[in-house]
Amino acid sequence: MASIPEDPRPELTPLAALTSSFVTEQSVYGVILVSGMIVMSGAGDPTSLSVFVVVVSTVVVFWGAHVYAGTVAGHGFGRDARPLSVAFRRAVRQSNGLLVSALIPCAILLLGTARLVDDQLAIWAALLSGTVLLAALGWIAFRRRGASVPRSLAGSAMTAAFGAVMALLKVIVVH
Numbered sequence: 279m280a281s282i283p284e285d286p287r288p289e290l291t292p293l294a295a296l297t298s299s300f301v302t303e304q305s306v307y308g309v310i311l312v313s314g315m316i317v318m319s320g321a322g323d324p325t326s327l328s329v330f331v332v333v334v335s336t337v338v339v340f341w342g343a344h345v346y347a348g349t350v351a352g353h354g355f356g357r358d359a360r361p362l363s364v365a366f367r368r369a370v371r372q373s374n375g376l377l378v379s380a381l382i383p384c385a386i387l388l389l390g391t392a393r394l395v396d397d398q399l400a401i402w403a404a405l406l407s408g409t410v411l412l413a414a415l416g417w418i419a420f421r422r423r424g425a426s427v428p429r430s431l432a433g434s435a436m437t438a439a440f441g442a443v444m445a446l447l448k449v450i451v452v453h
Contacts, residue, residue, distance in 0.1 A: 300378055301418045304344070306437065308379030309415070311340060313408040313444035316383065316401060321451050326390025326400040333387065337380045344373040383407050405448055409441030 312333055319332035348369025353362050383404040390400025416437025420430040 300375065301415055301422065302372075302375040304373055304375030305379040306375075306412065306415055306440075308337065308340075308376040309383075309408045309411050310440050310444065311376070312337060312380050312383050313405055313441055314447075316405045316408075317444055317448045317451055324397070324401065326387045326397045326404075329401055329404070330384060330387040330391055333380060333384060337376060341373055341376040344376060345369045348372055379411065382411060402448075405445055406441075409438050409445060412441040413438035 315333045315336050316329055319329045345366070346369075349362065349366045352360065352365035352368050354360055354365070386404040386407055387400055389395045389403075390397045395403070413434045416434035417430055419437075420433035425433060
């Protein structure tokens, strides 16, 4: 039975890992997940703390499920078998975008929790930060692939549209 070598990618510094985790499909999915949690937990008269708890706990559960699924799928069997530890490390690396994508909205929610800003302002700012993050993710992804400025702007706008839809849903849910 042929053995599969260790993951050939070099170990990344923490900053490089954070940067490489940011522009991934998991990051886009994570921002949309966080935005959805803000919308759904924001019905009624929530506090920024209650929204923060819902968002963090949901993101951690989704991240754990993503790591678990990636480990099981990446472990393989037969000729494609690789050590479980290699599959786990790879799954963690690929899933980090889910965690990284929640950092900015959660930091904004914490501003409300610390009473530095009004709860509703923190909740709306966290939700709108998702739209800005999605625009940035779209822009960076298109530019990395060599797209022209007009195509990158269009890609950025299309990616940001997911966040705009979430903000619209919040308006509908709240009112």
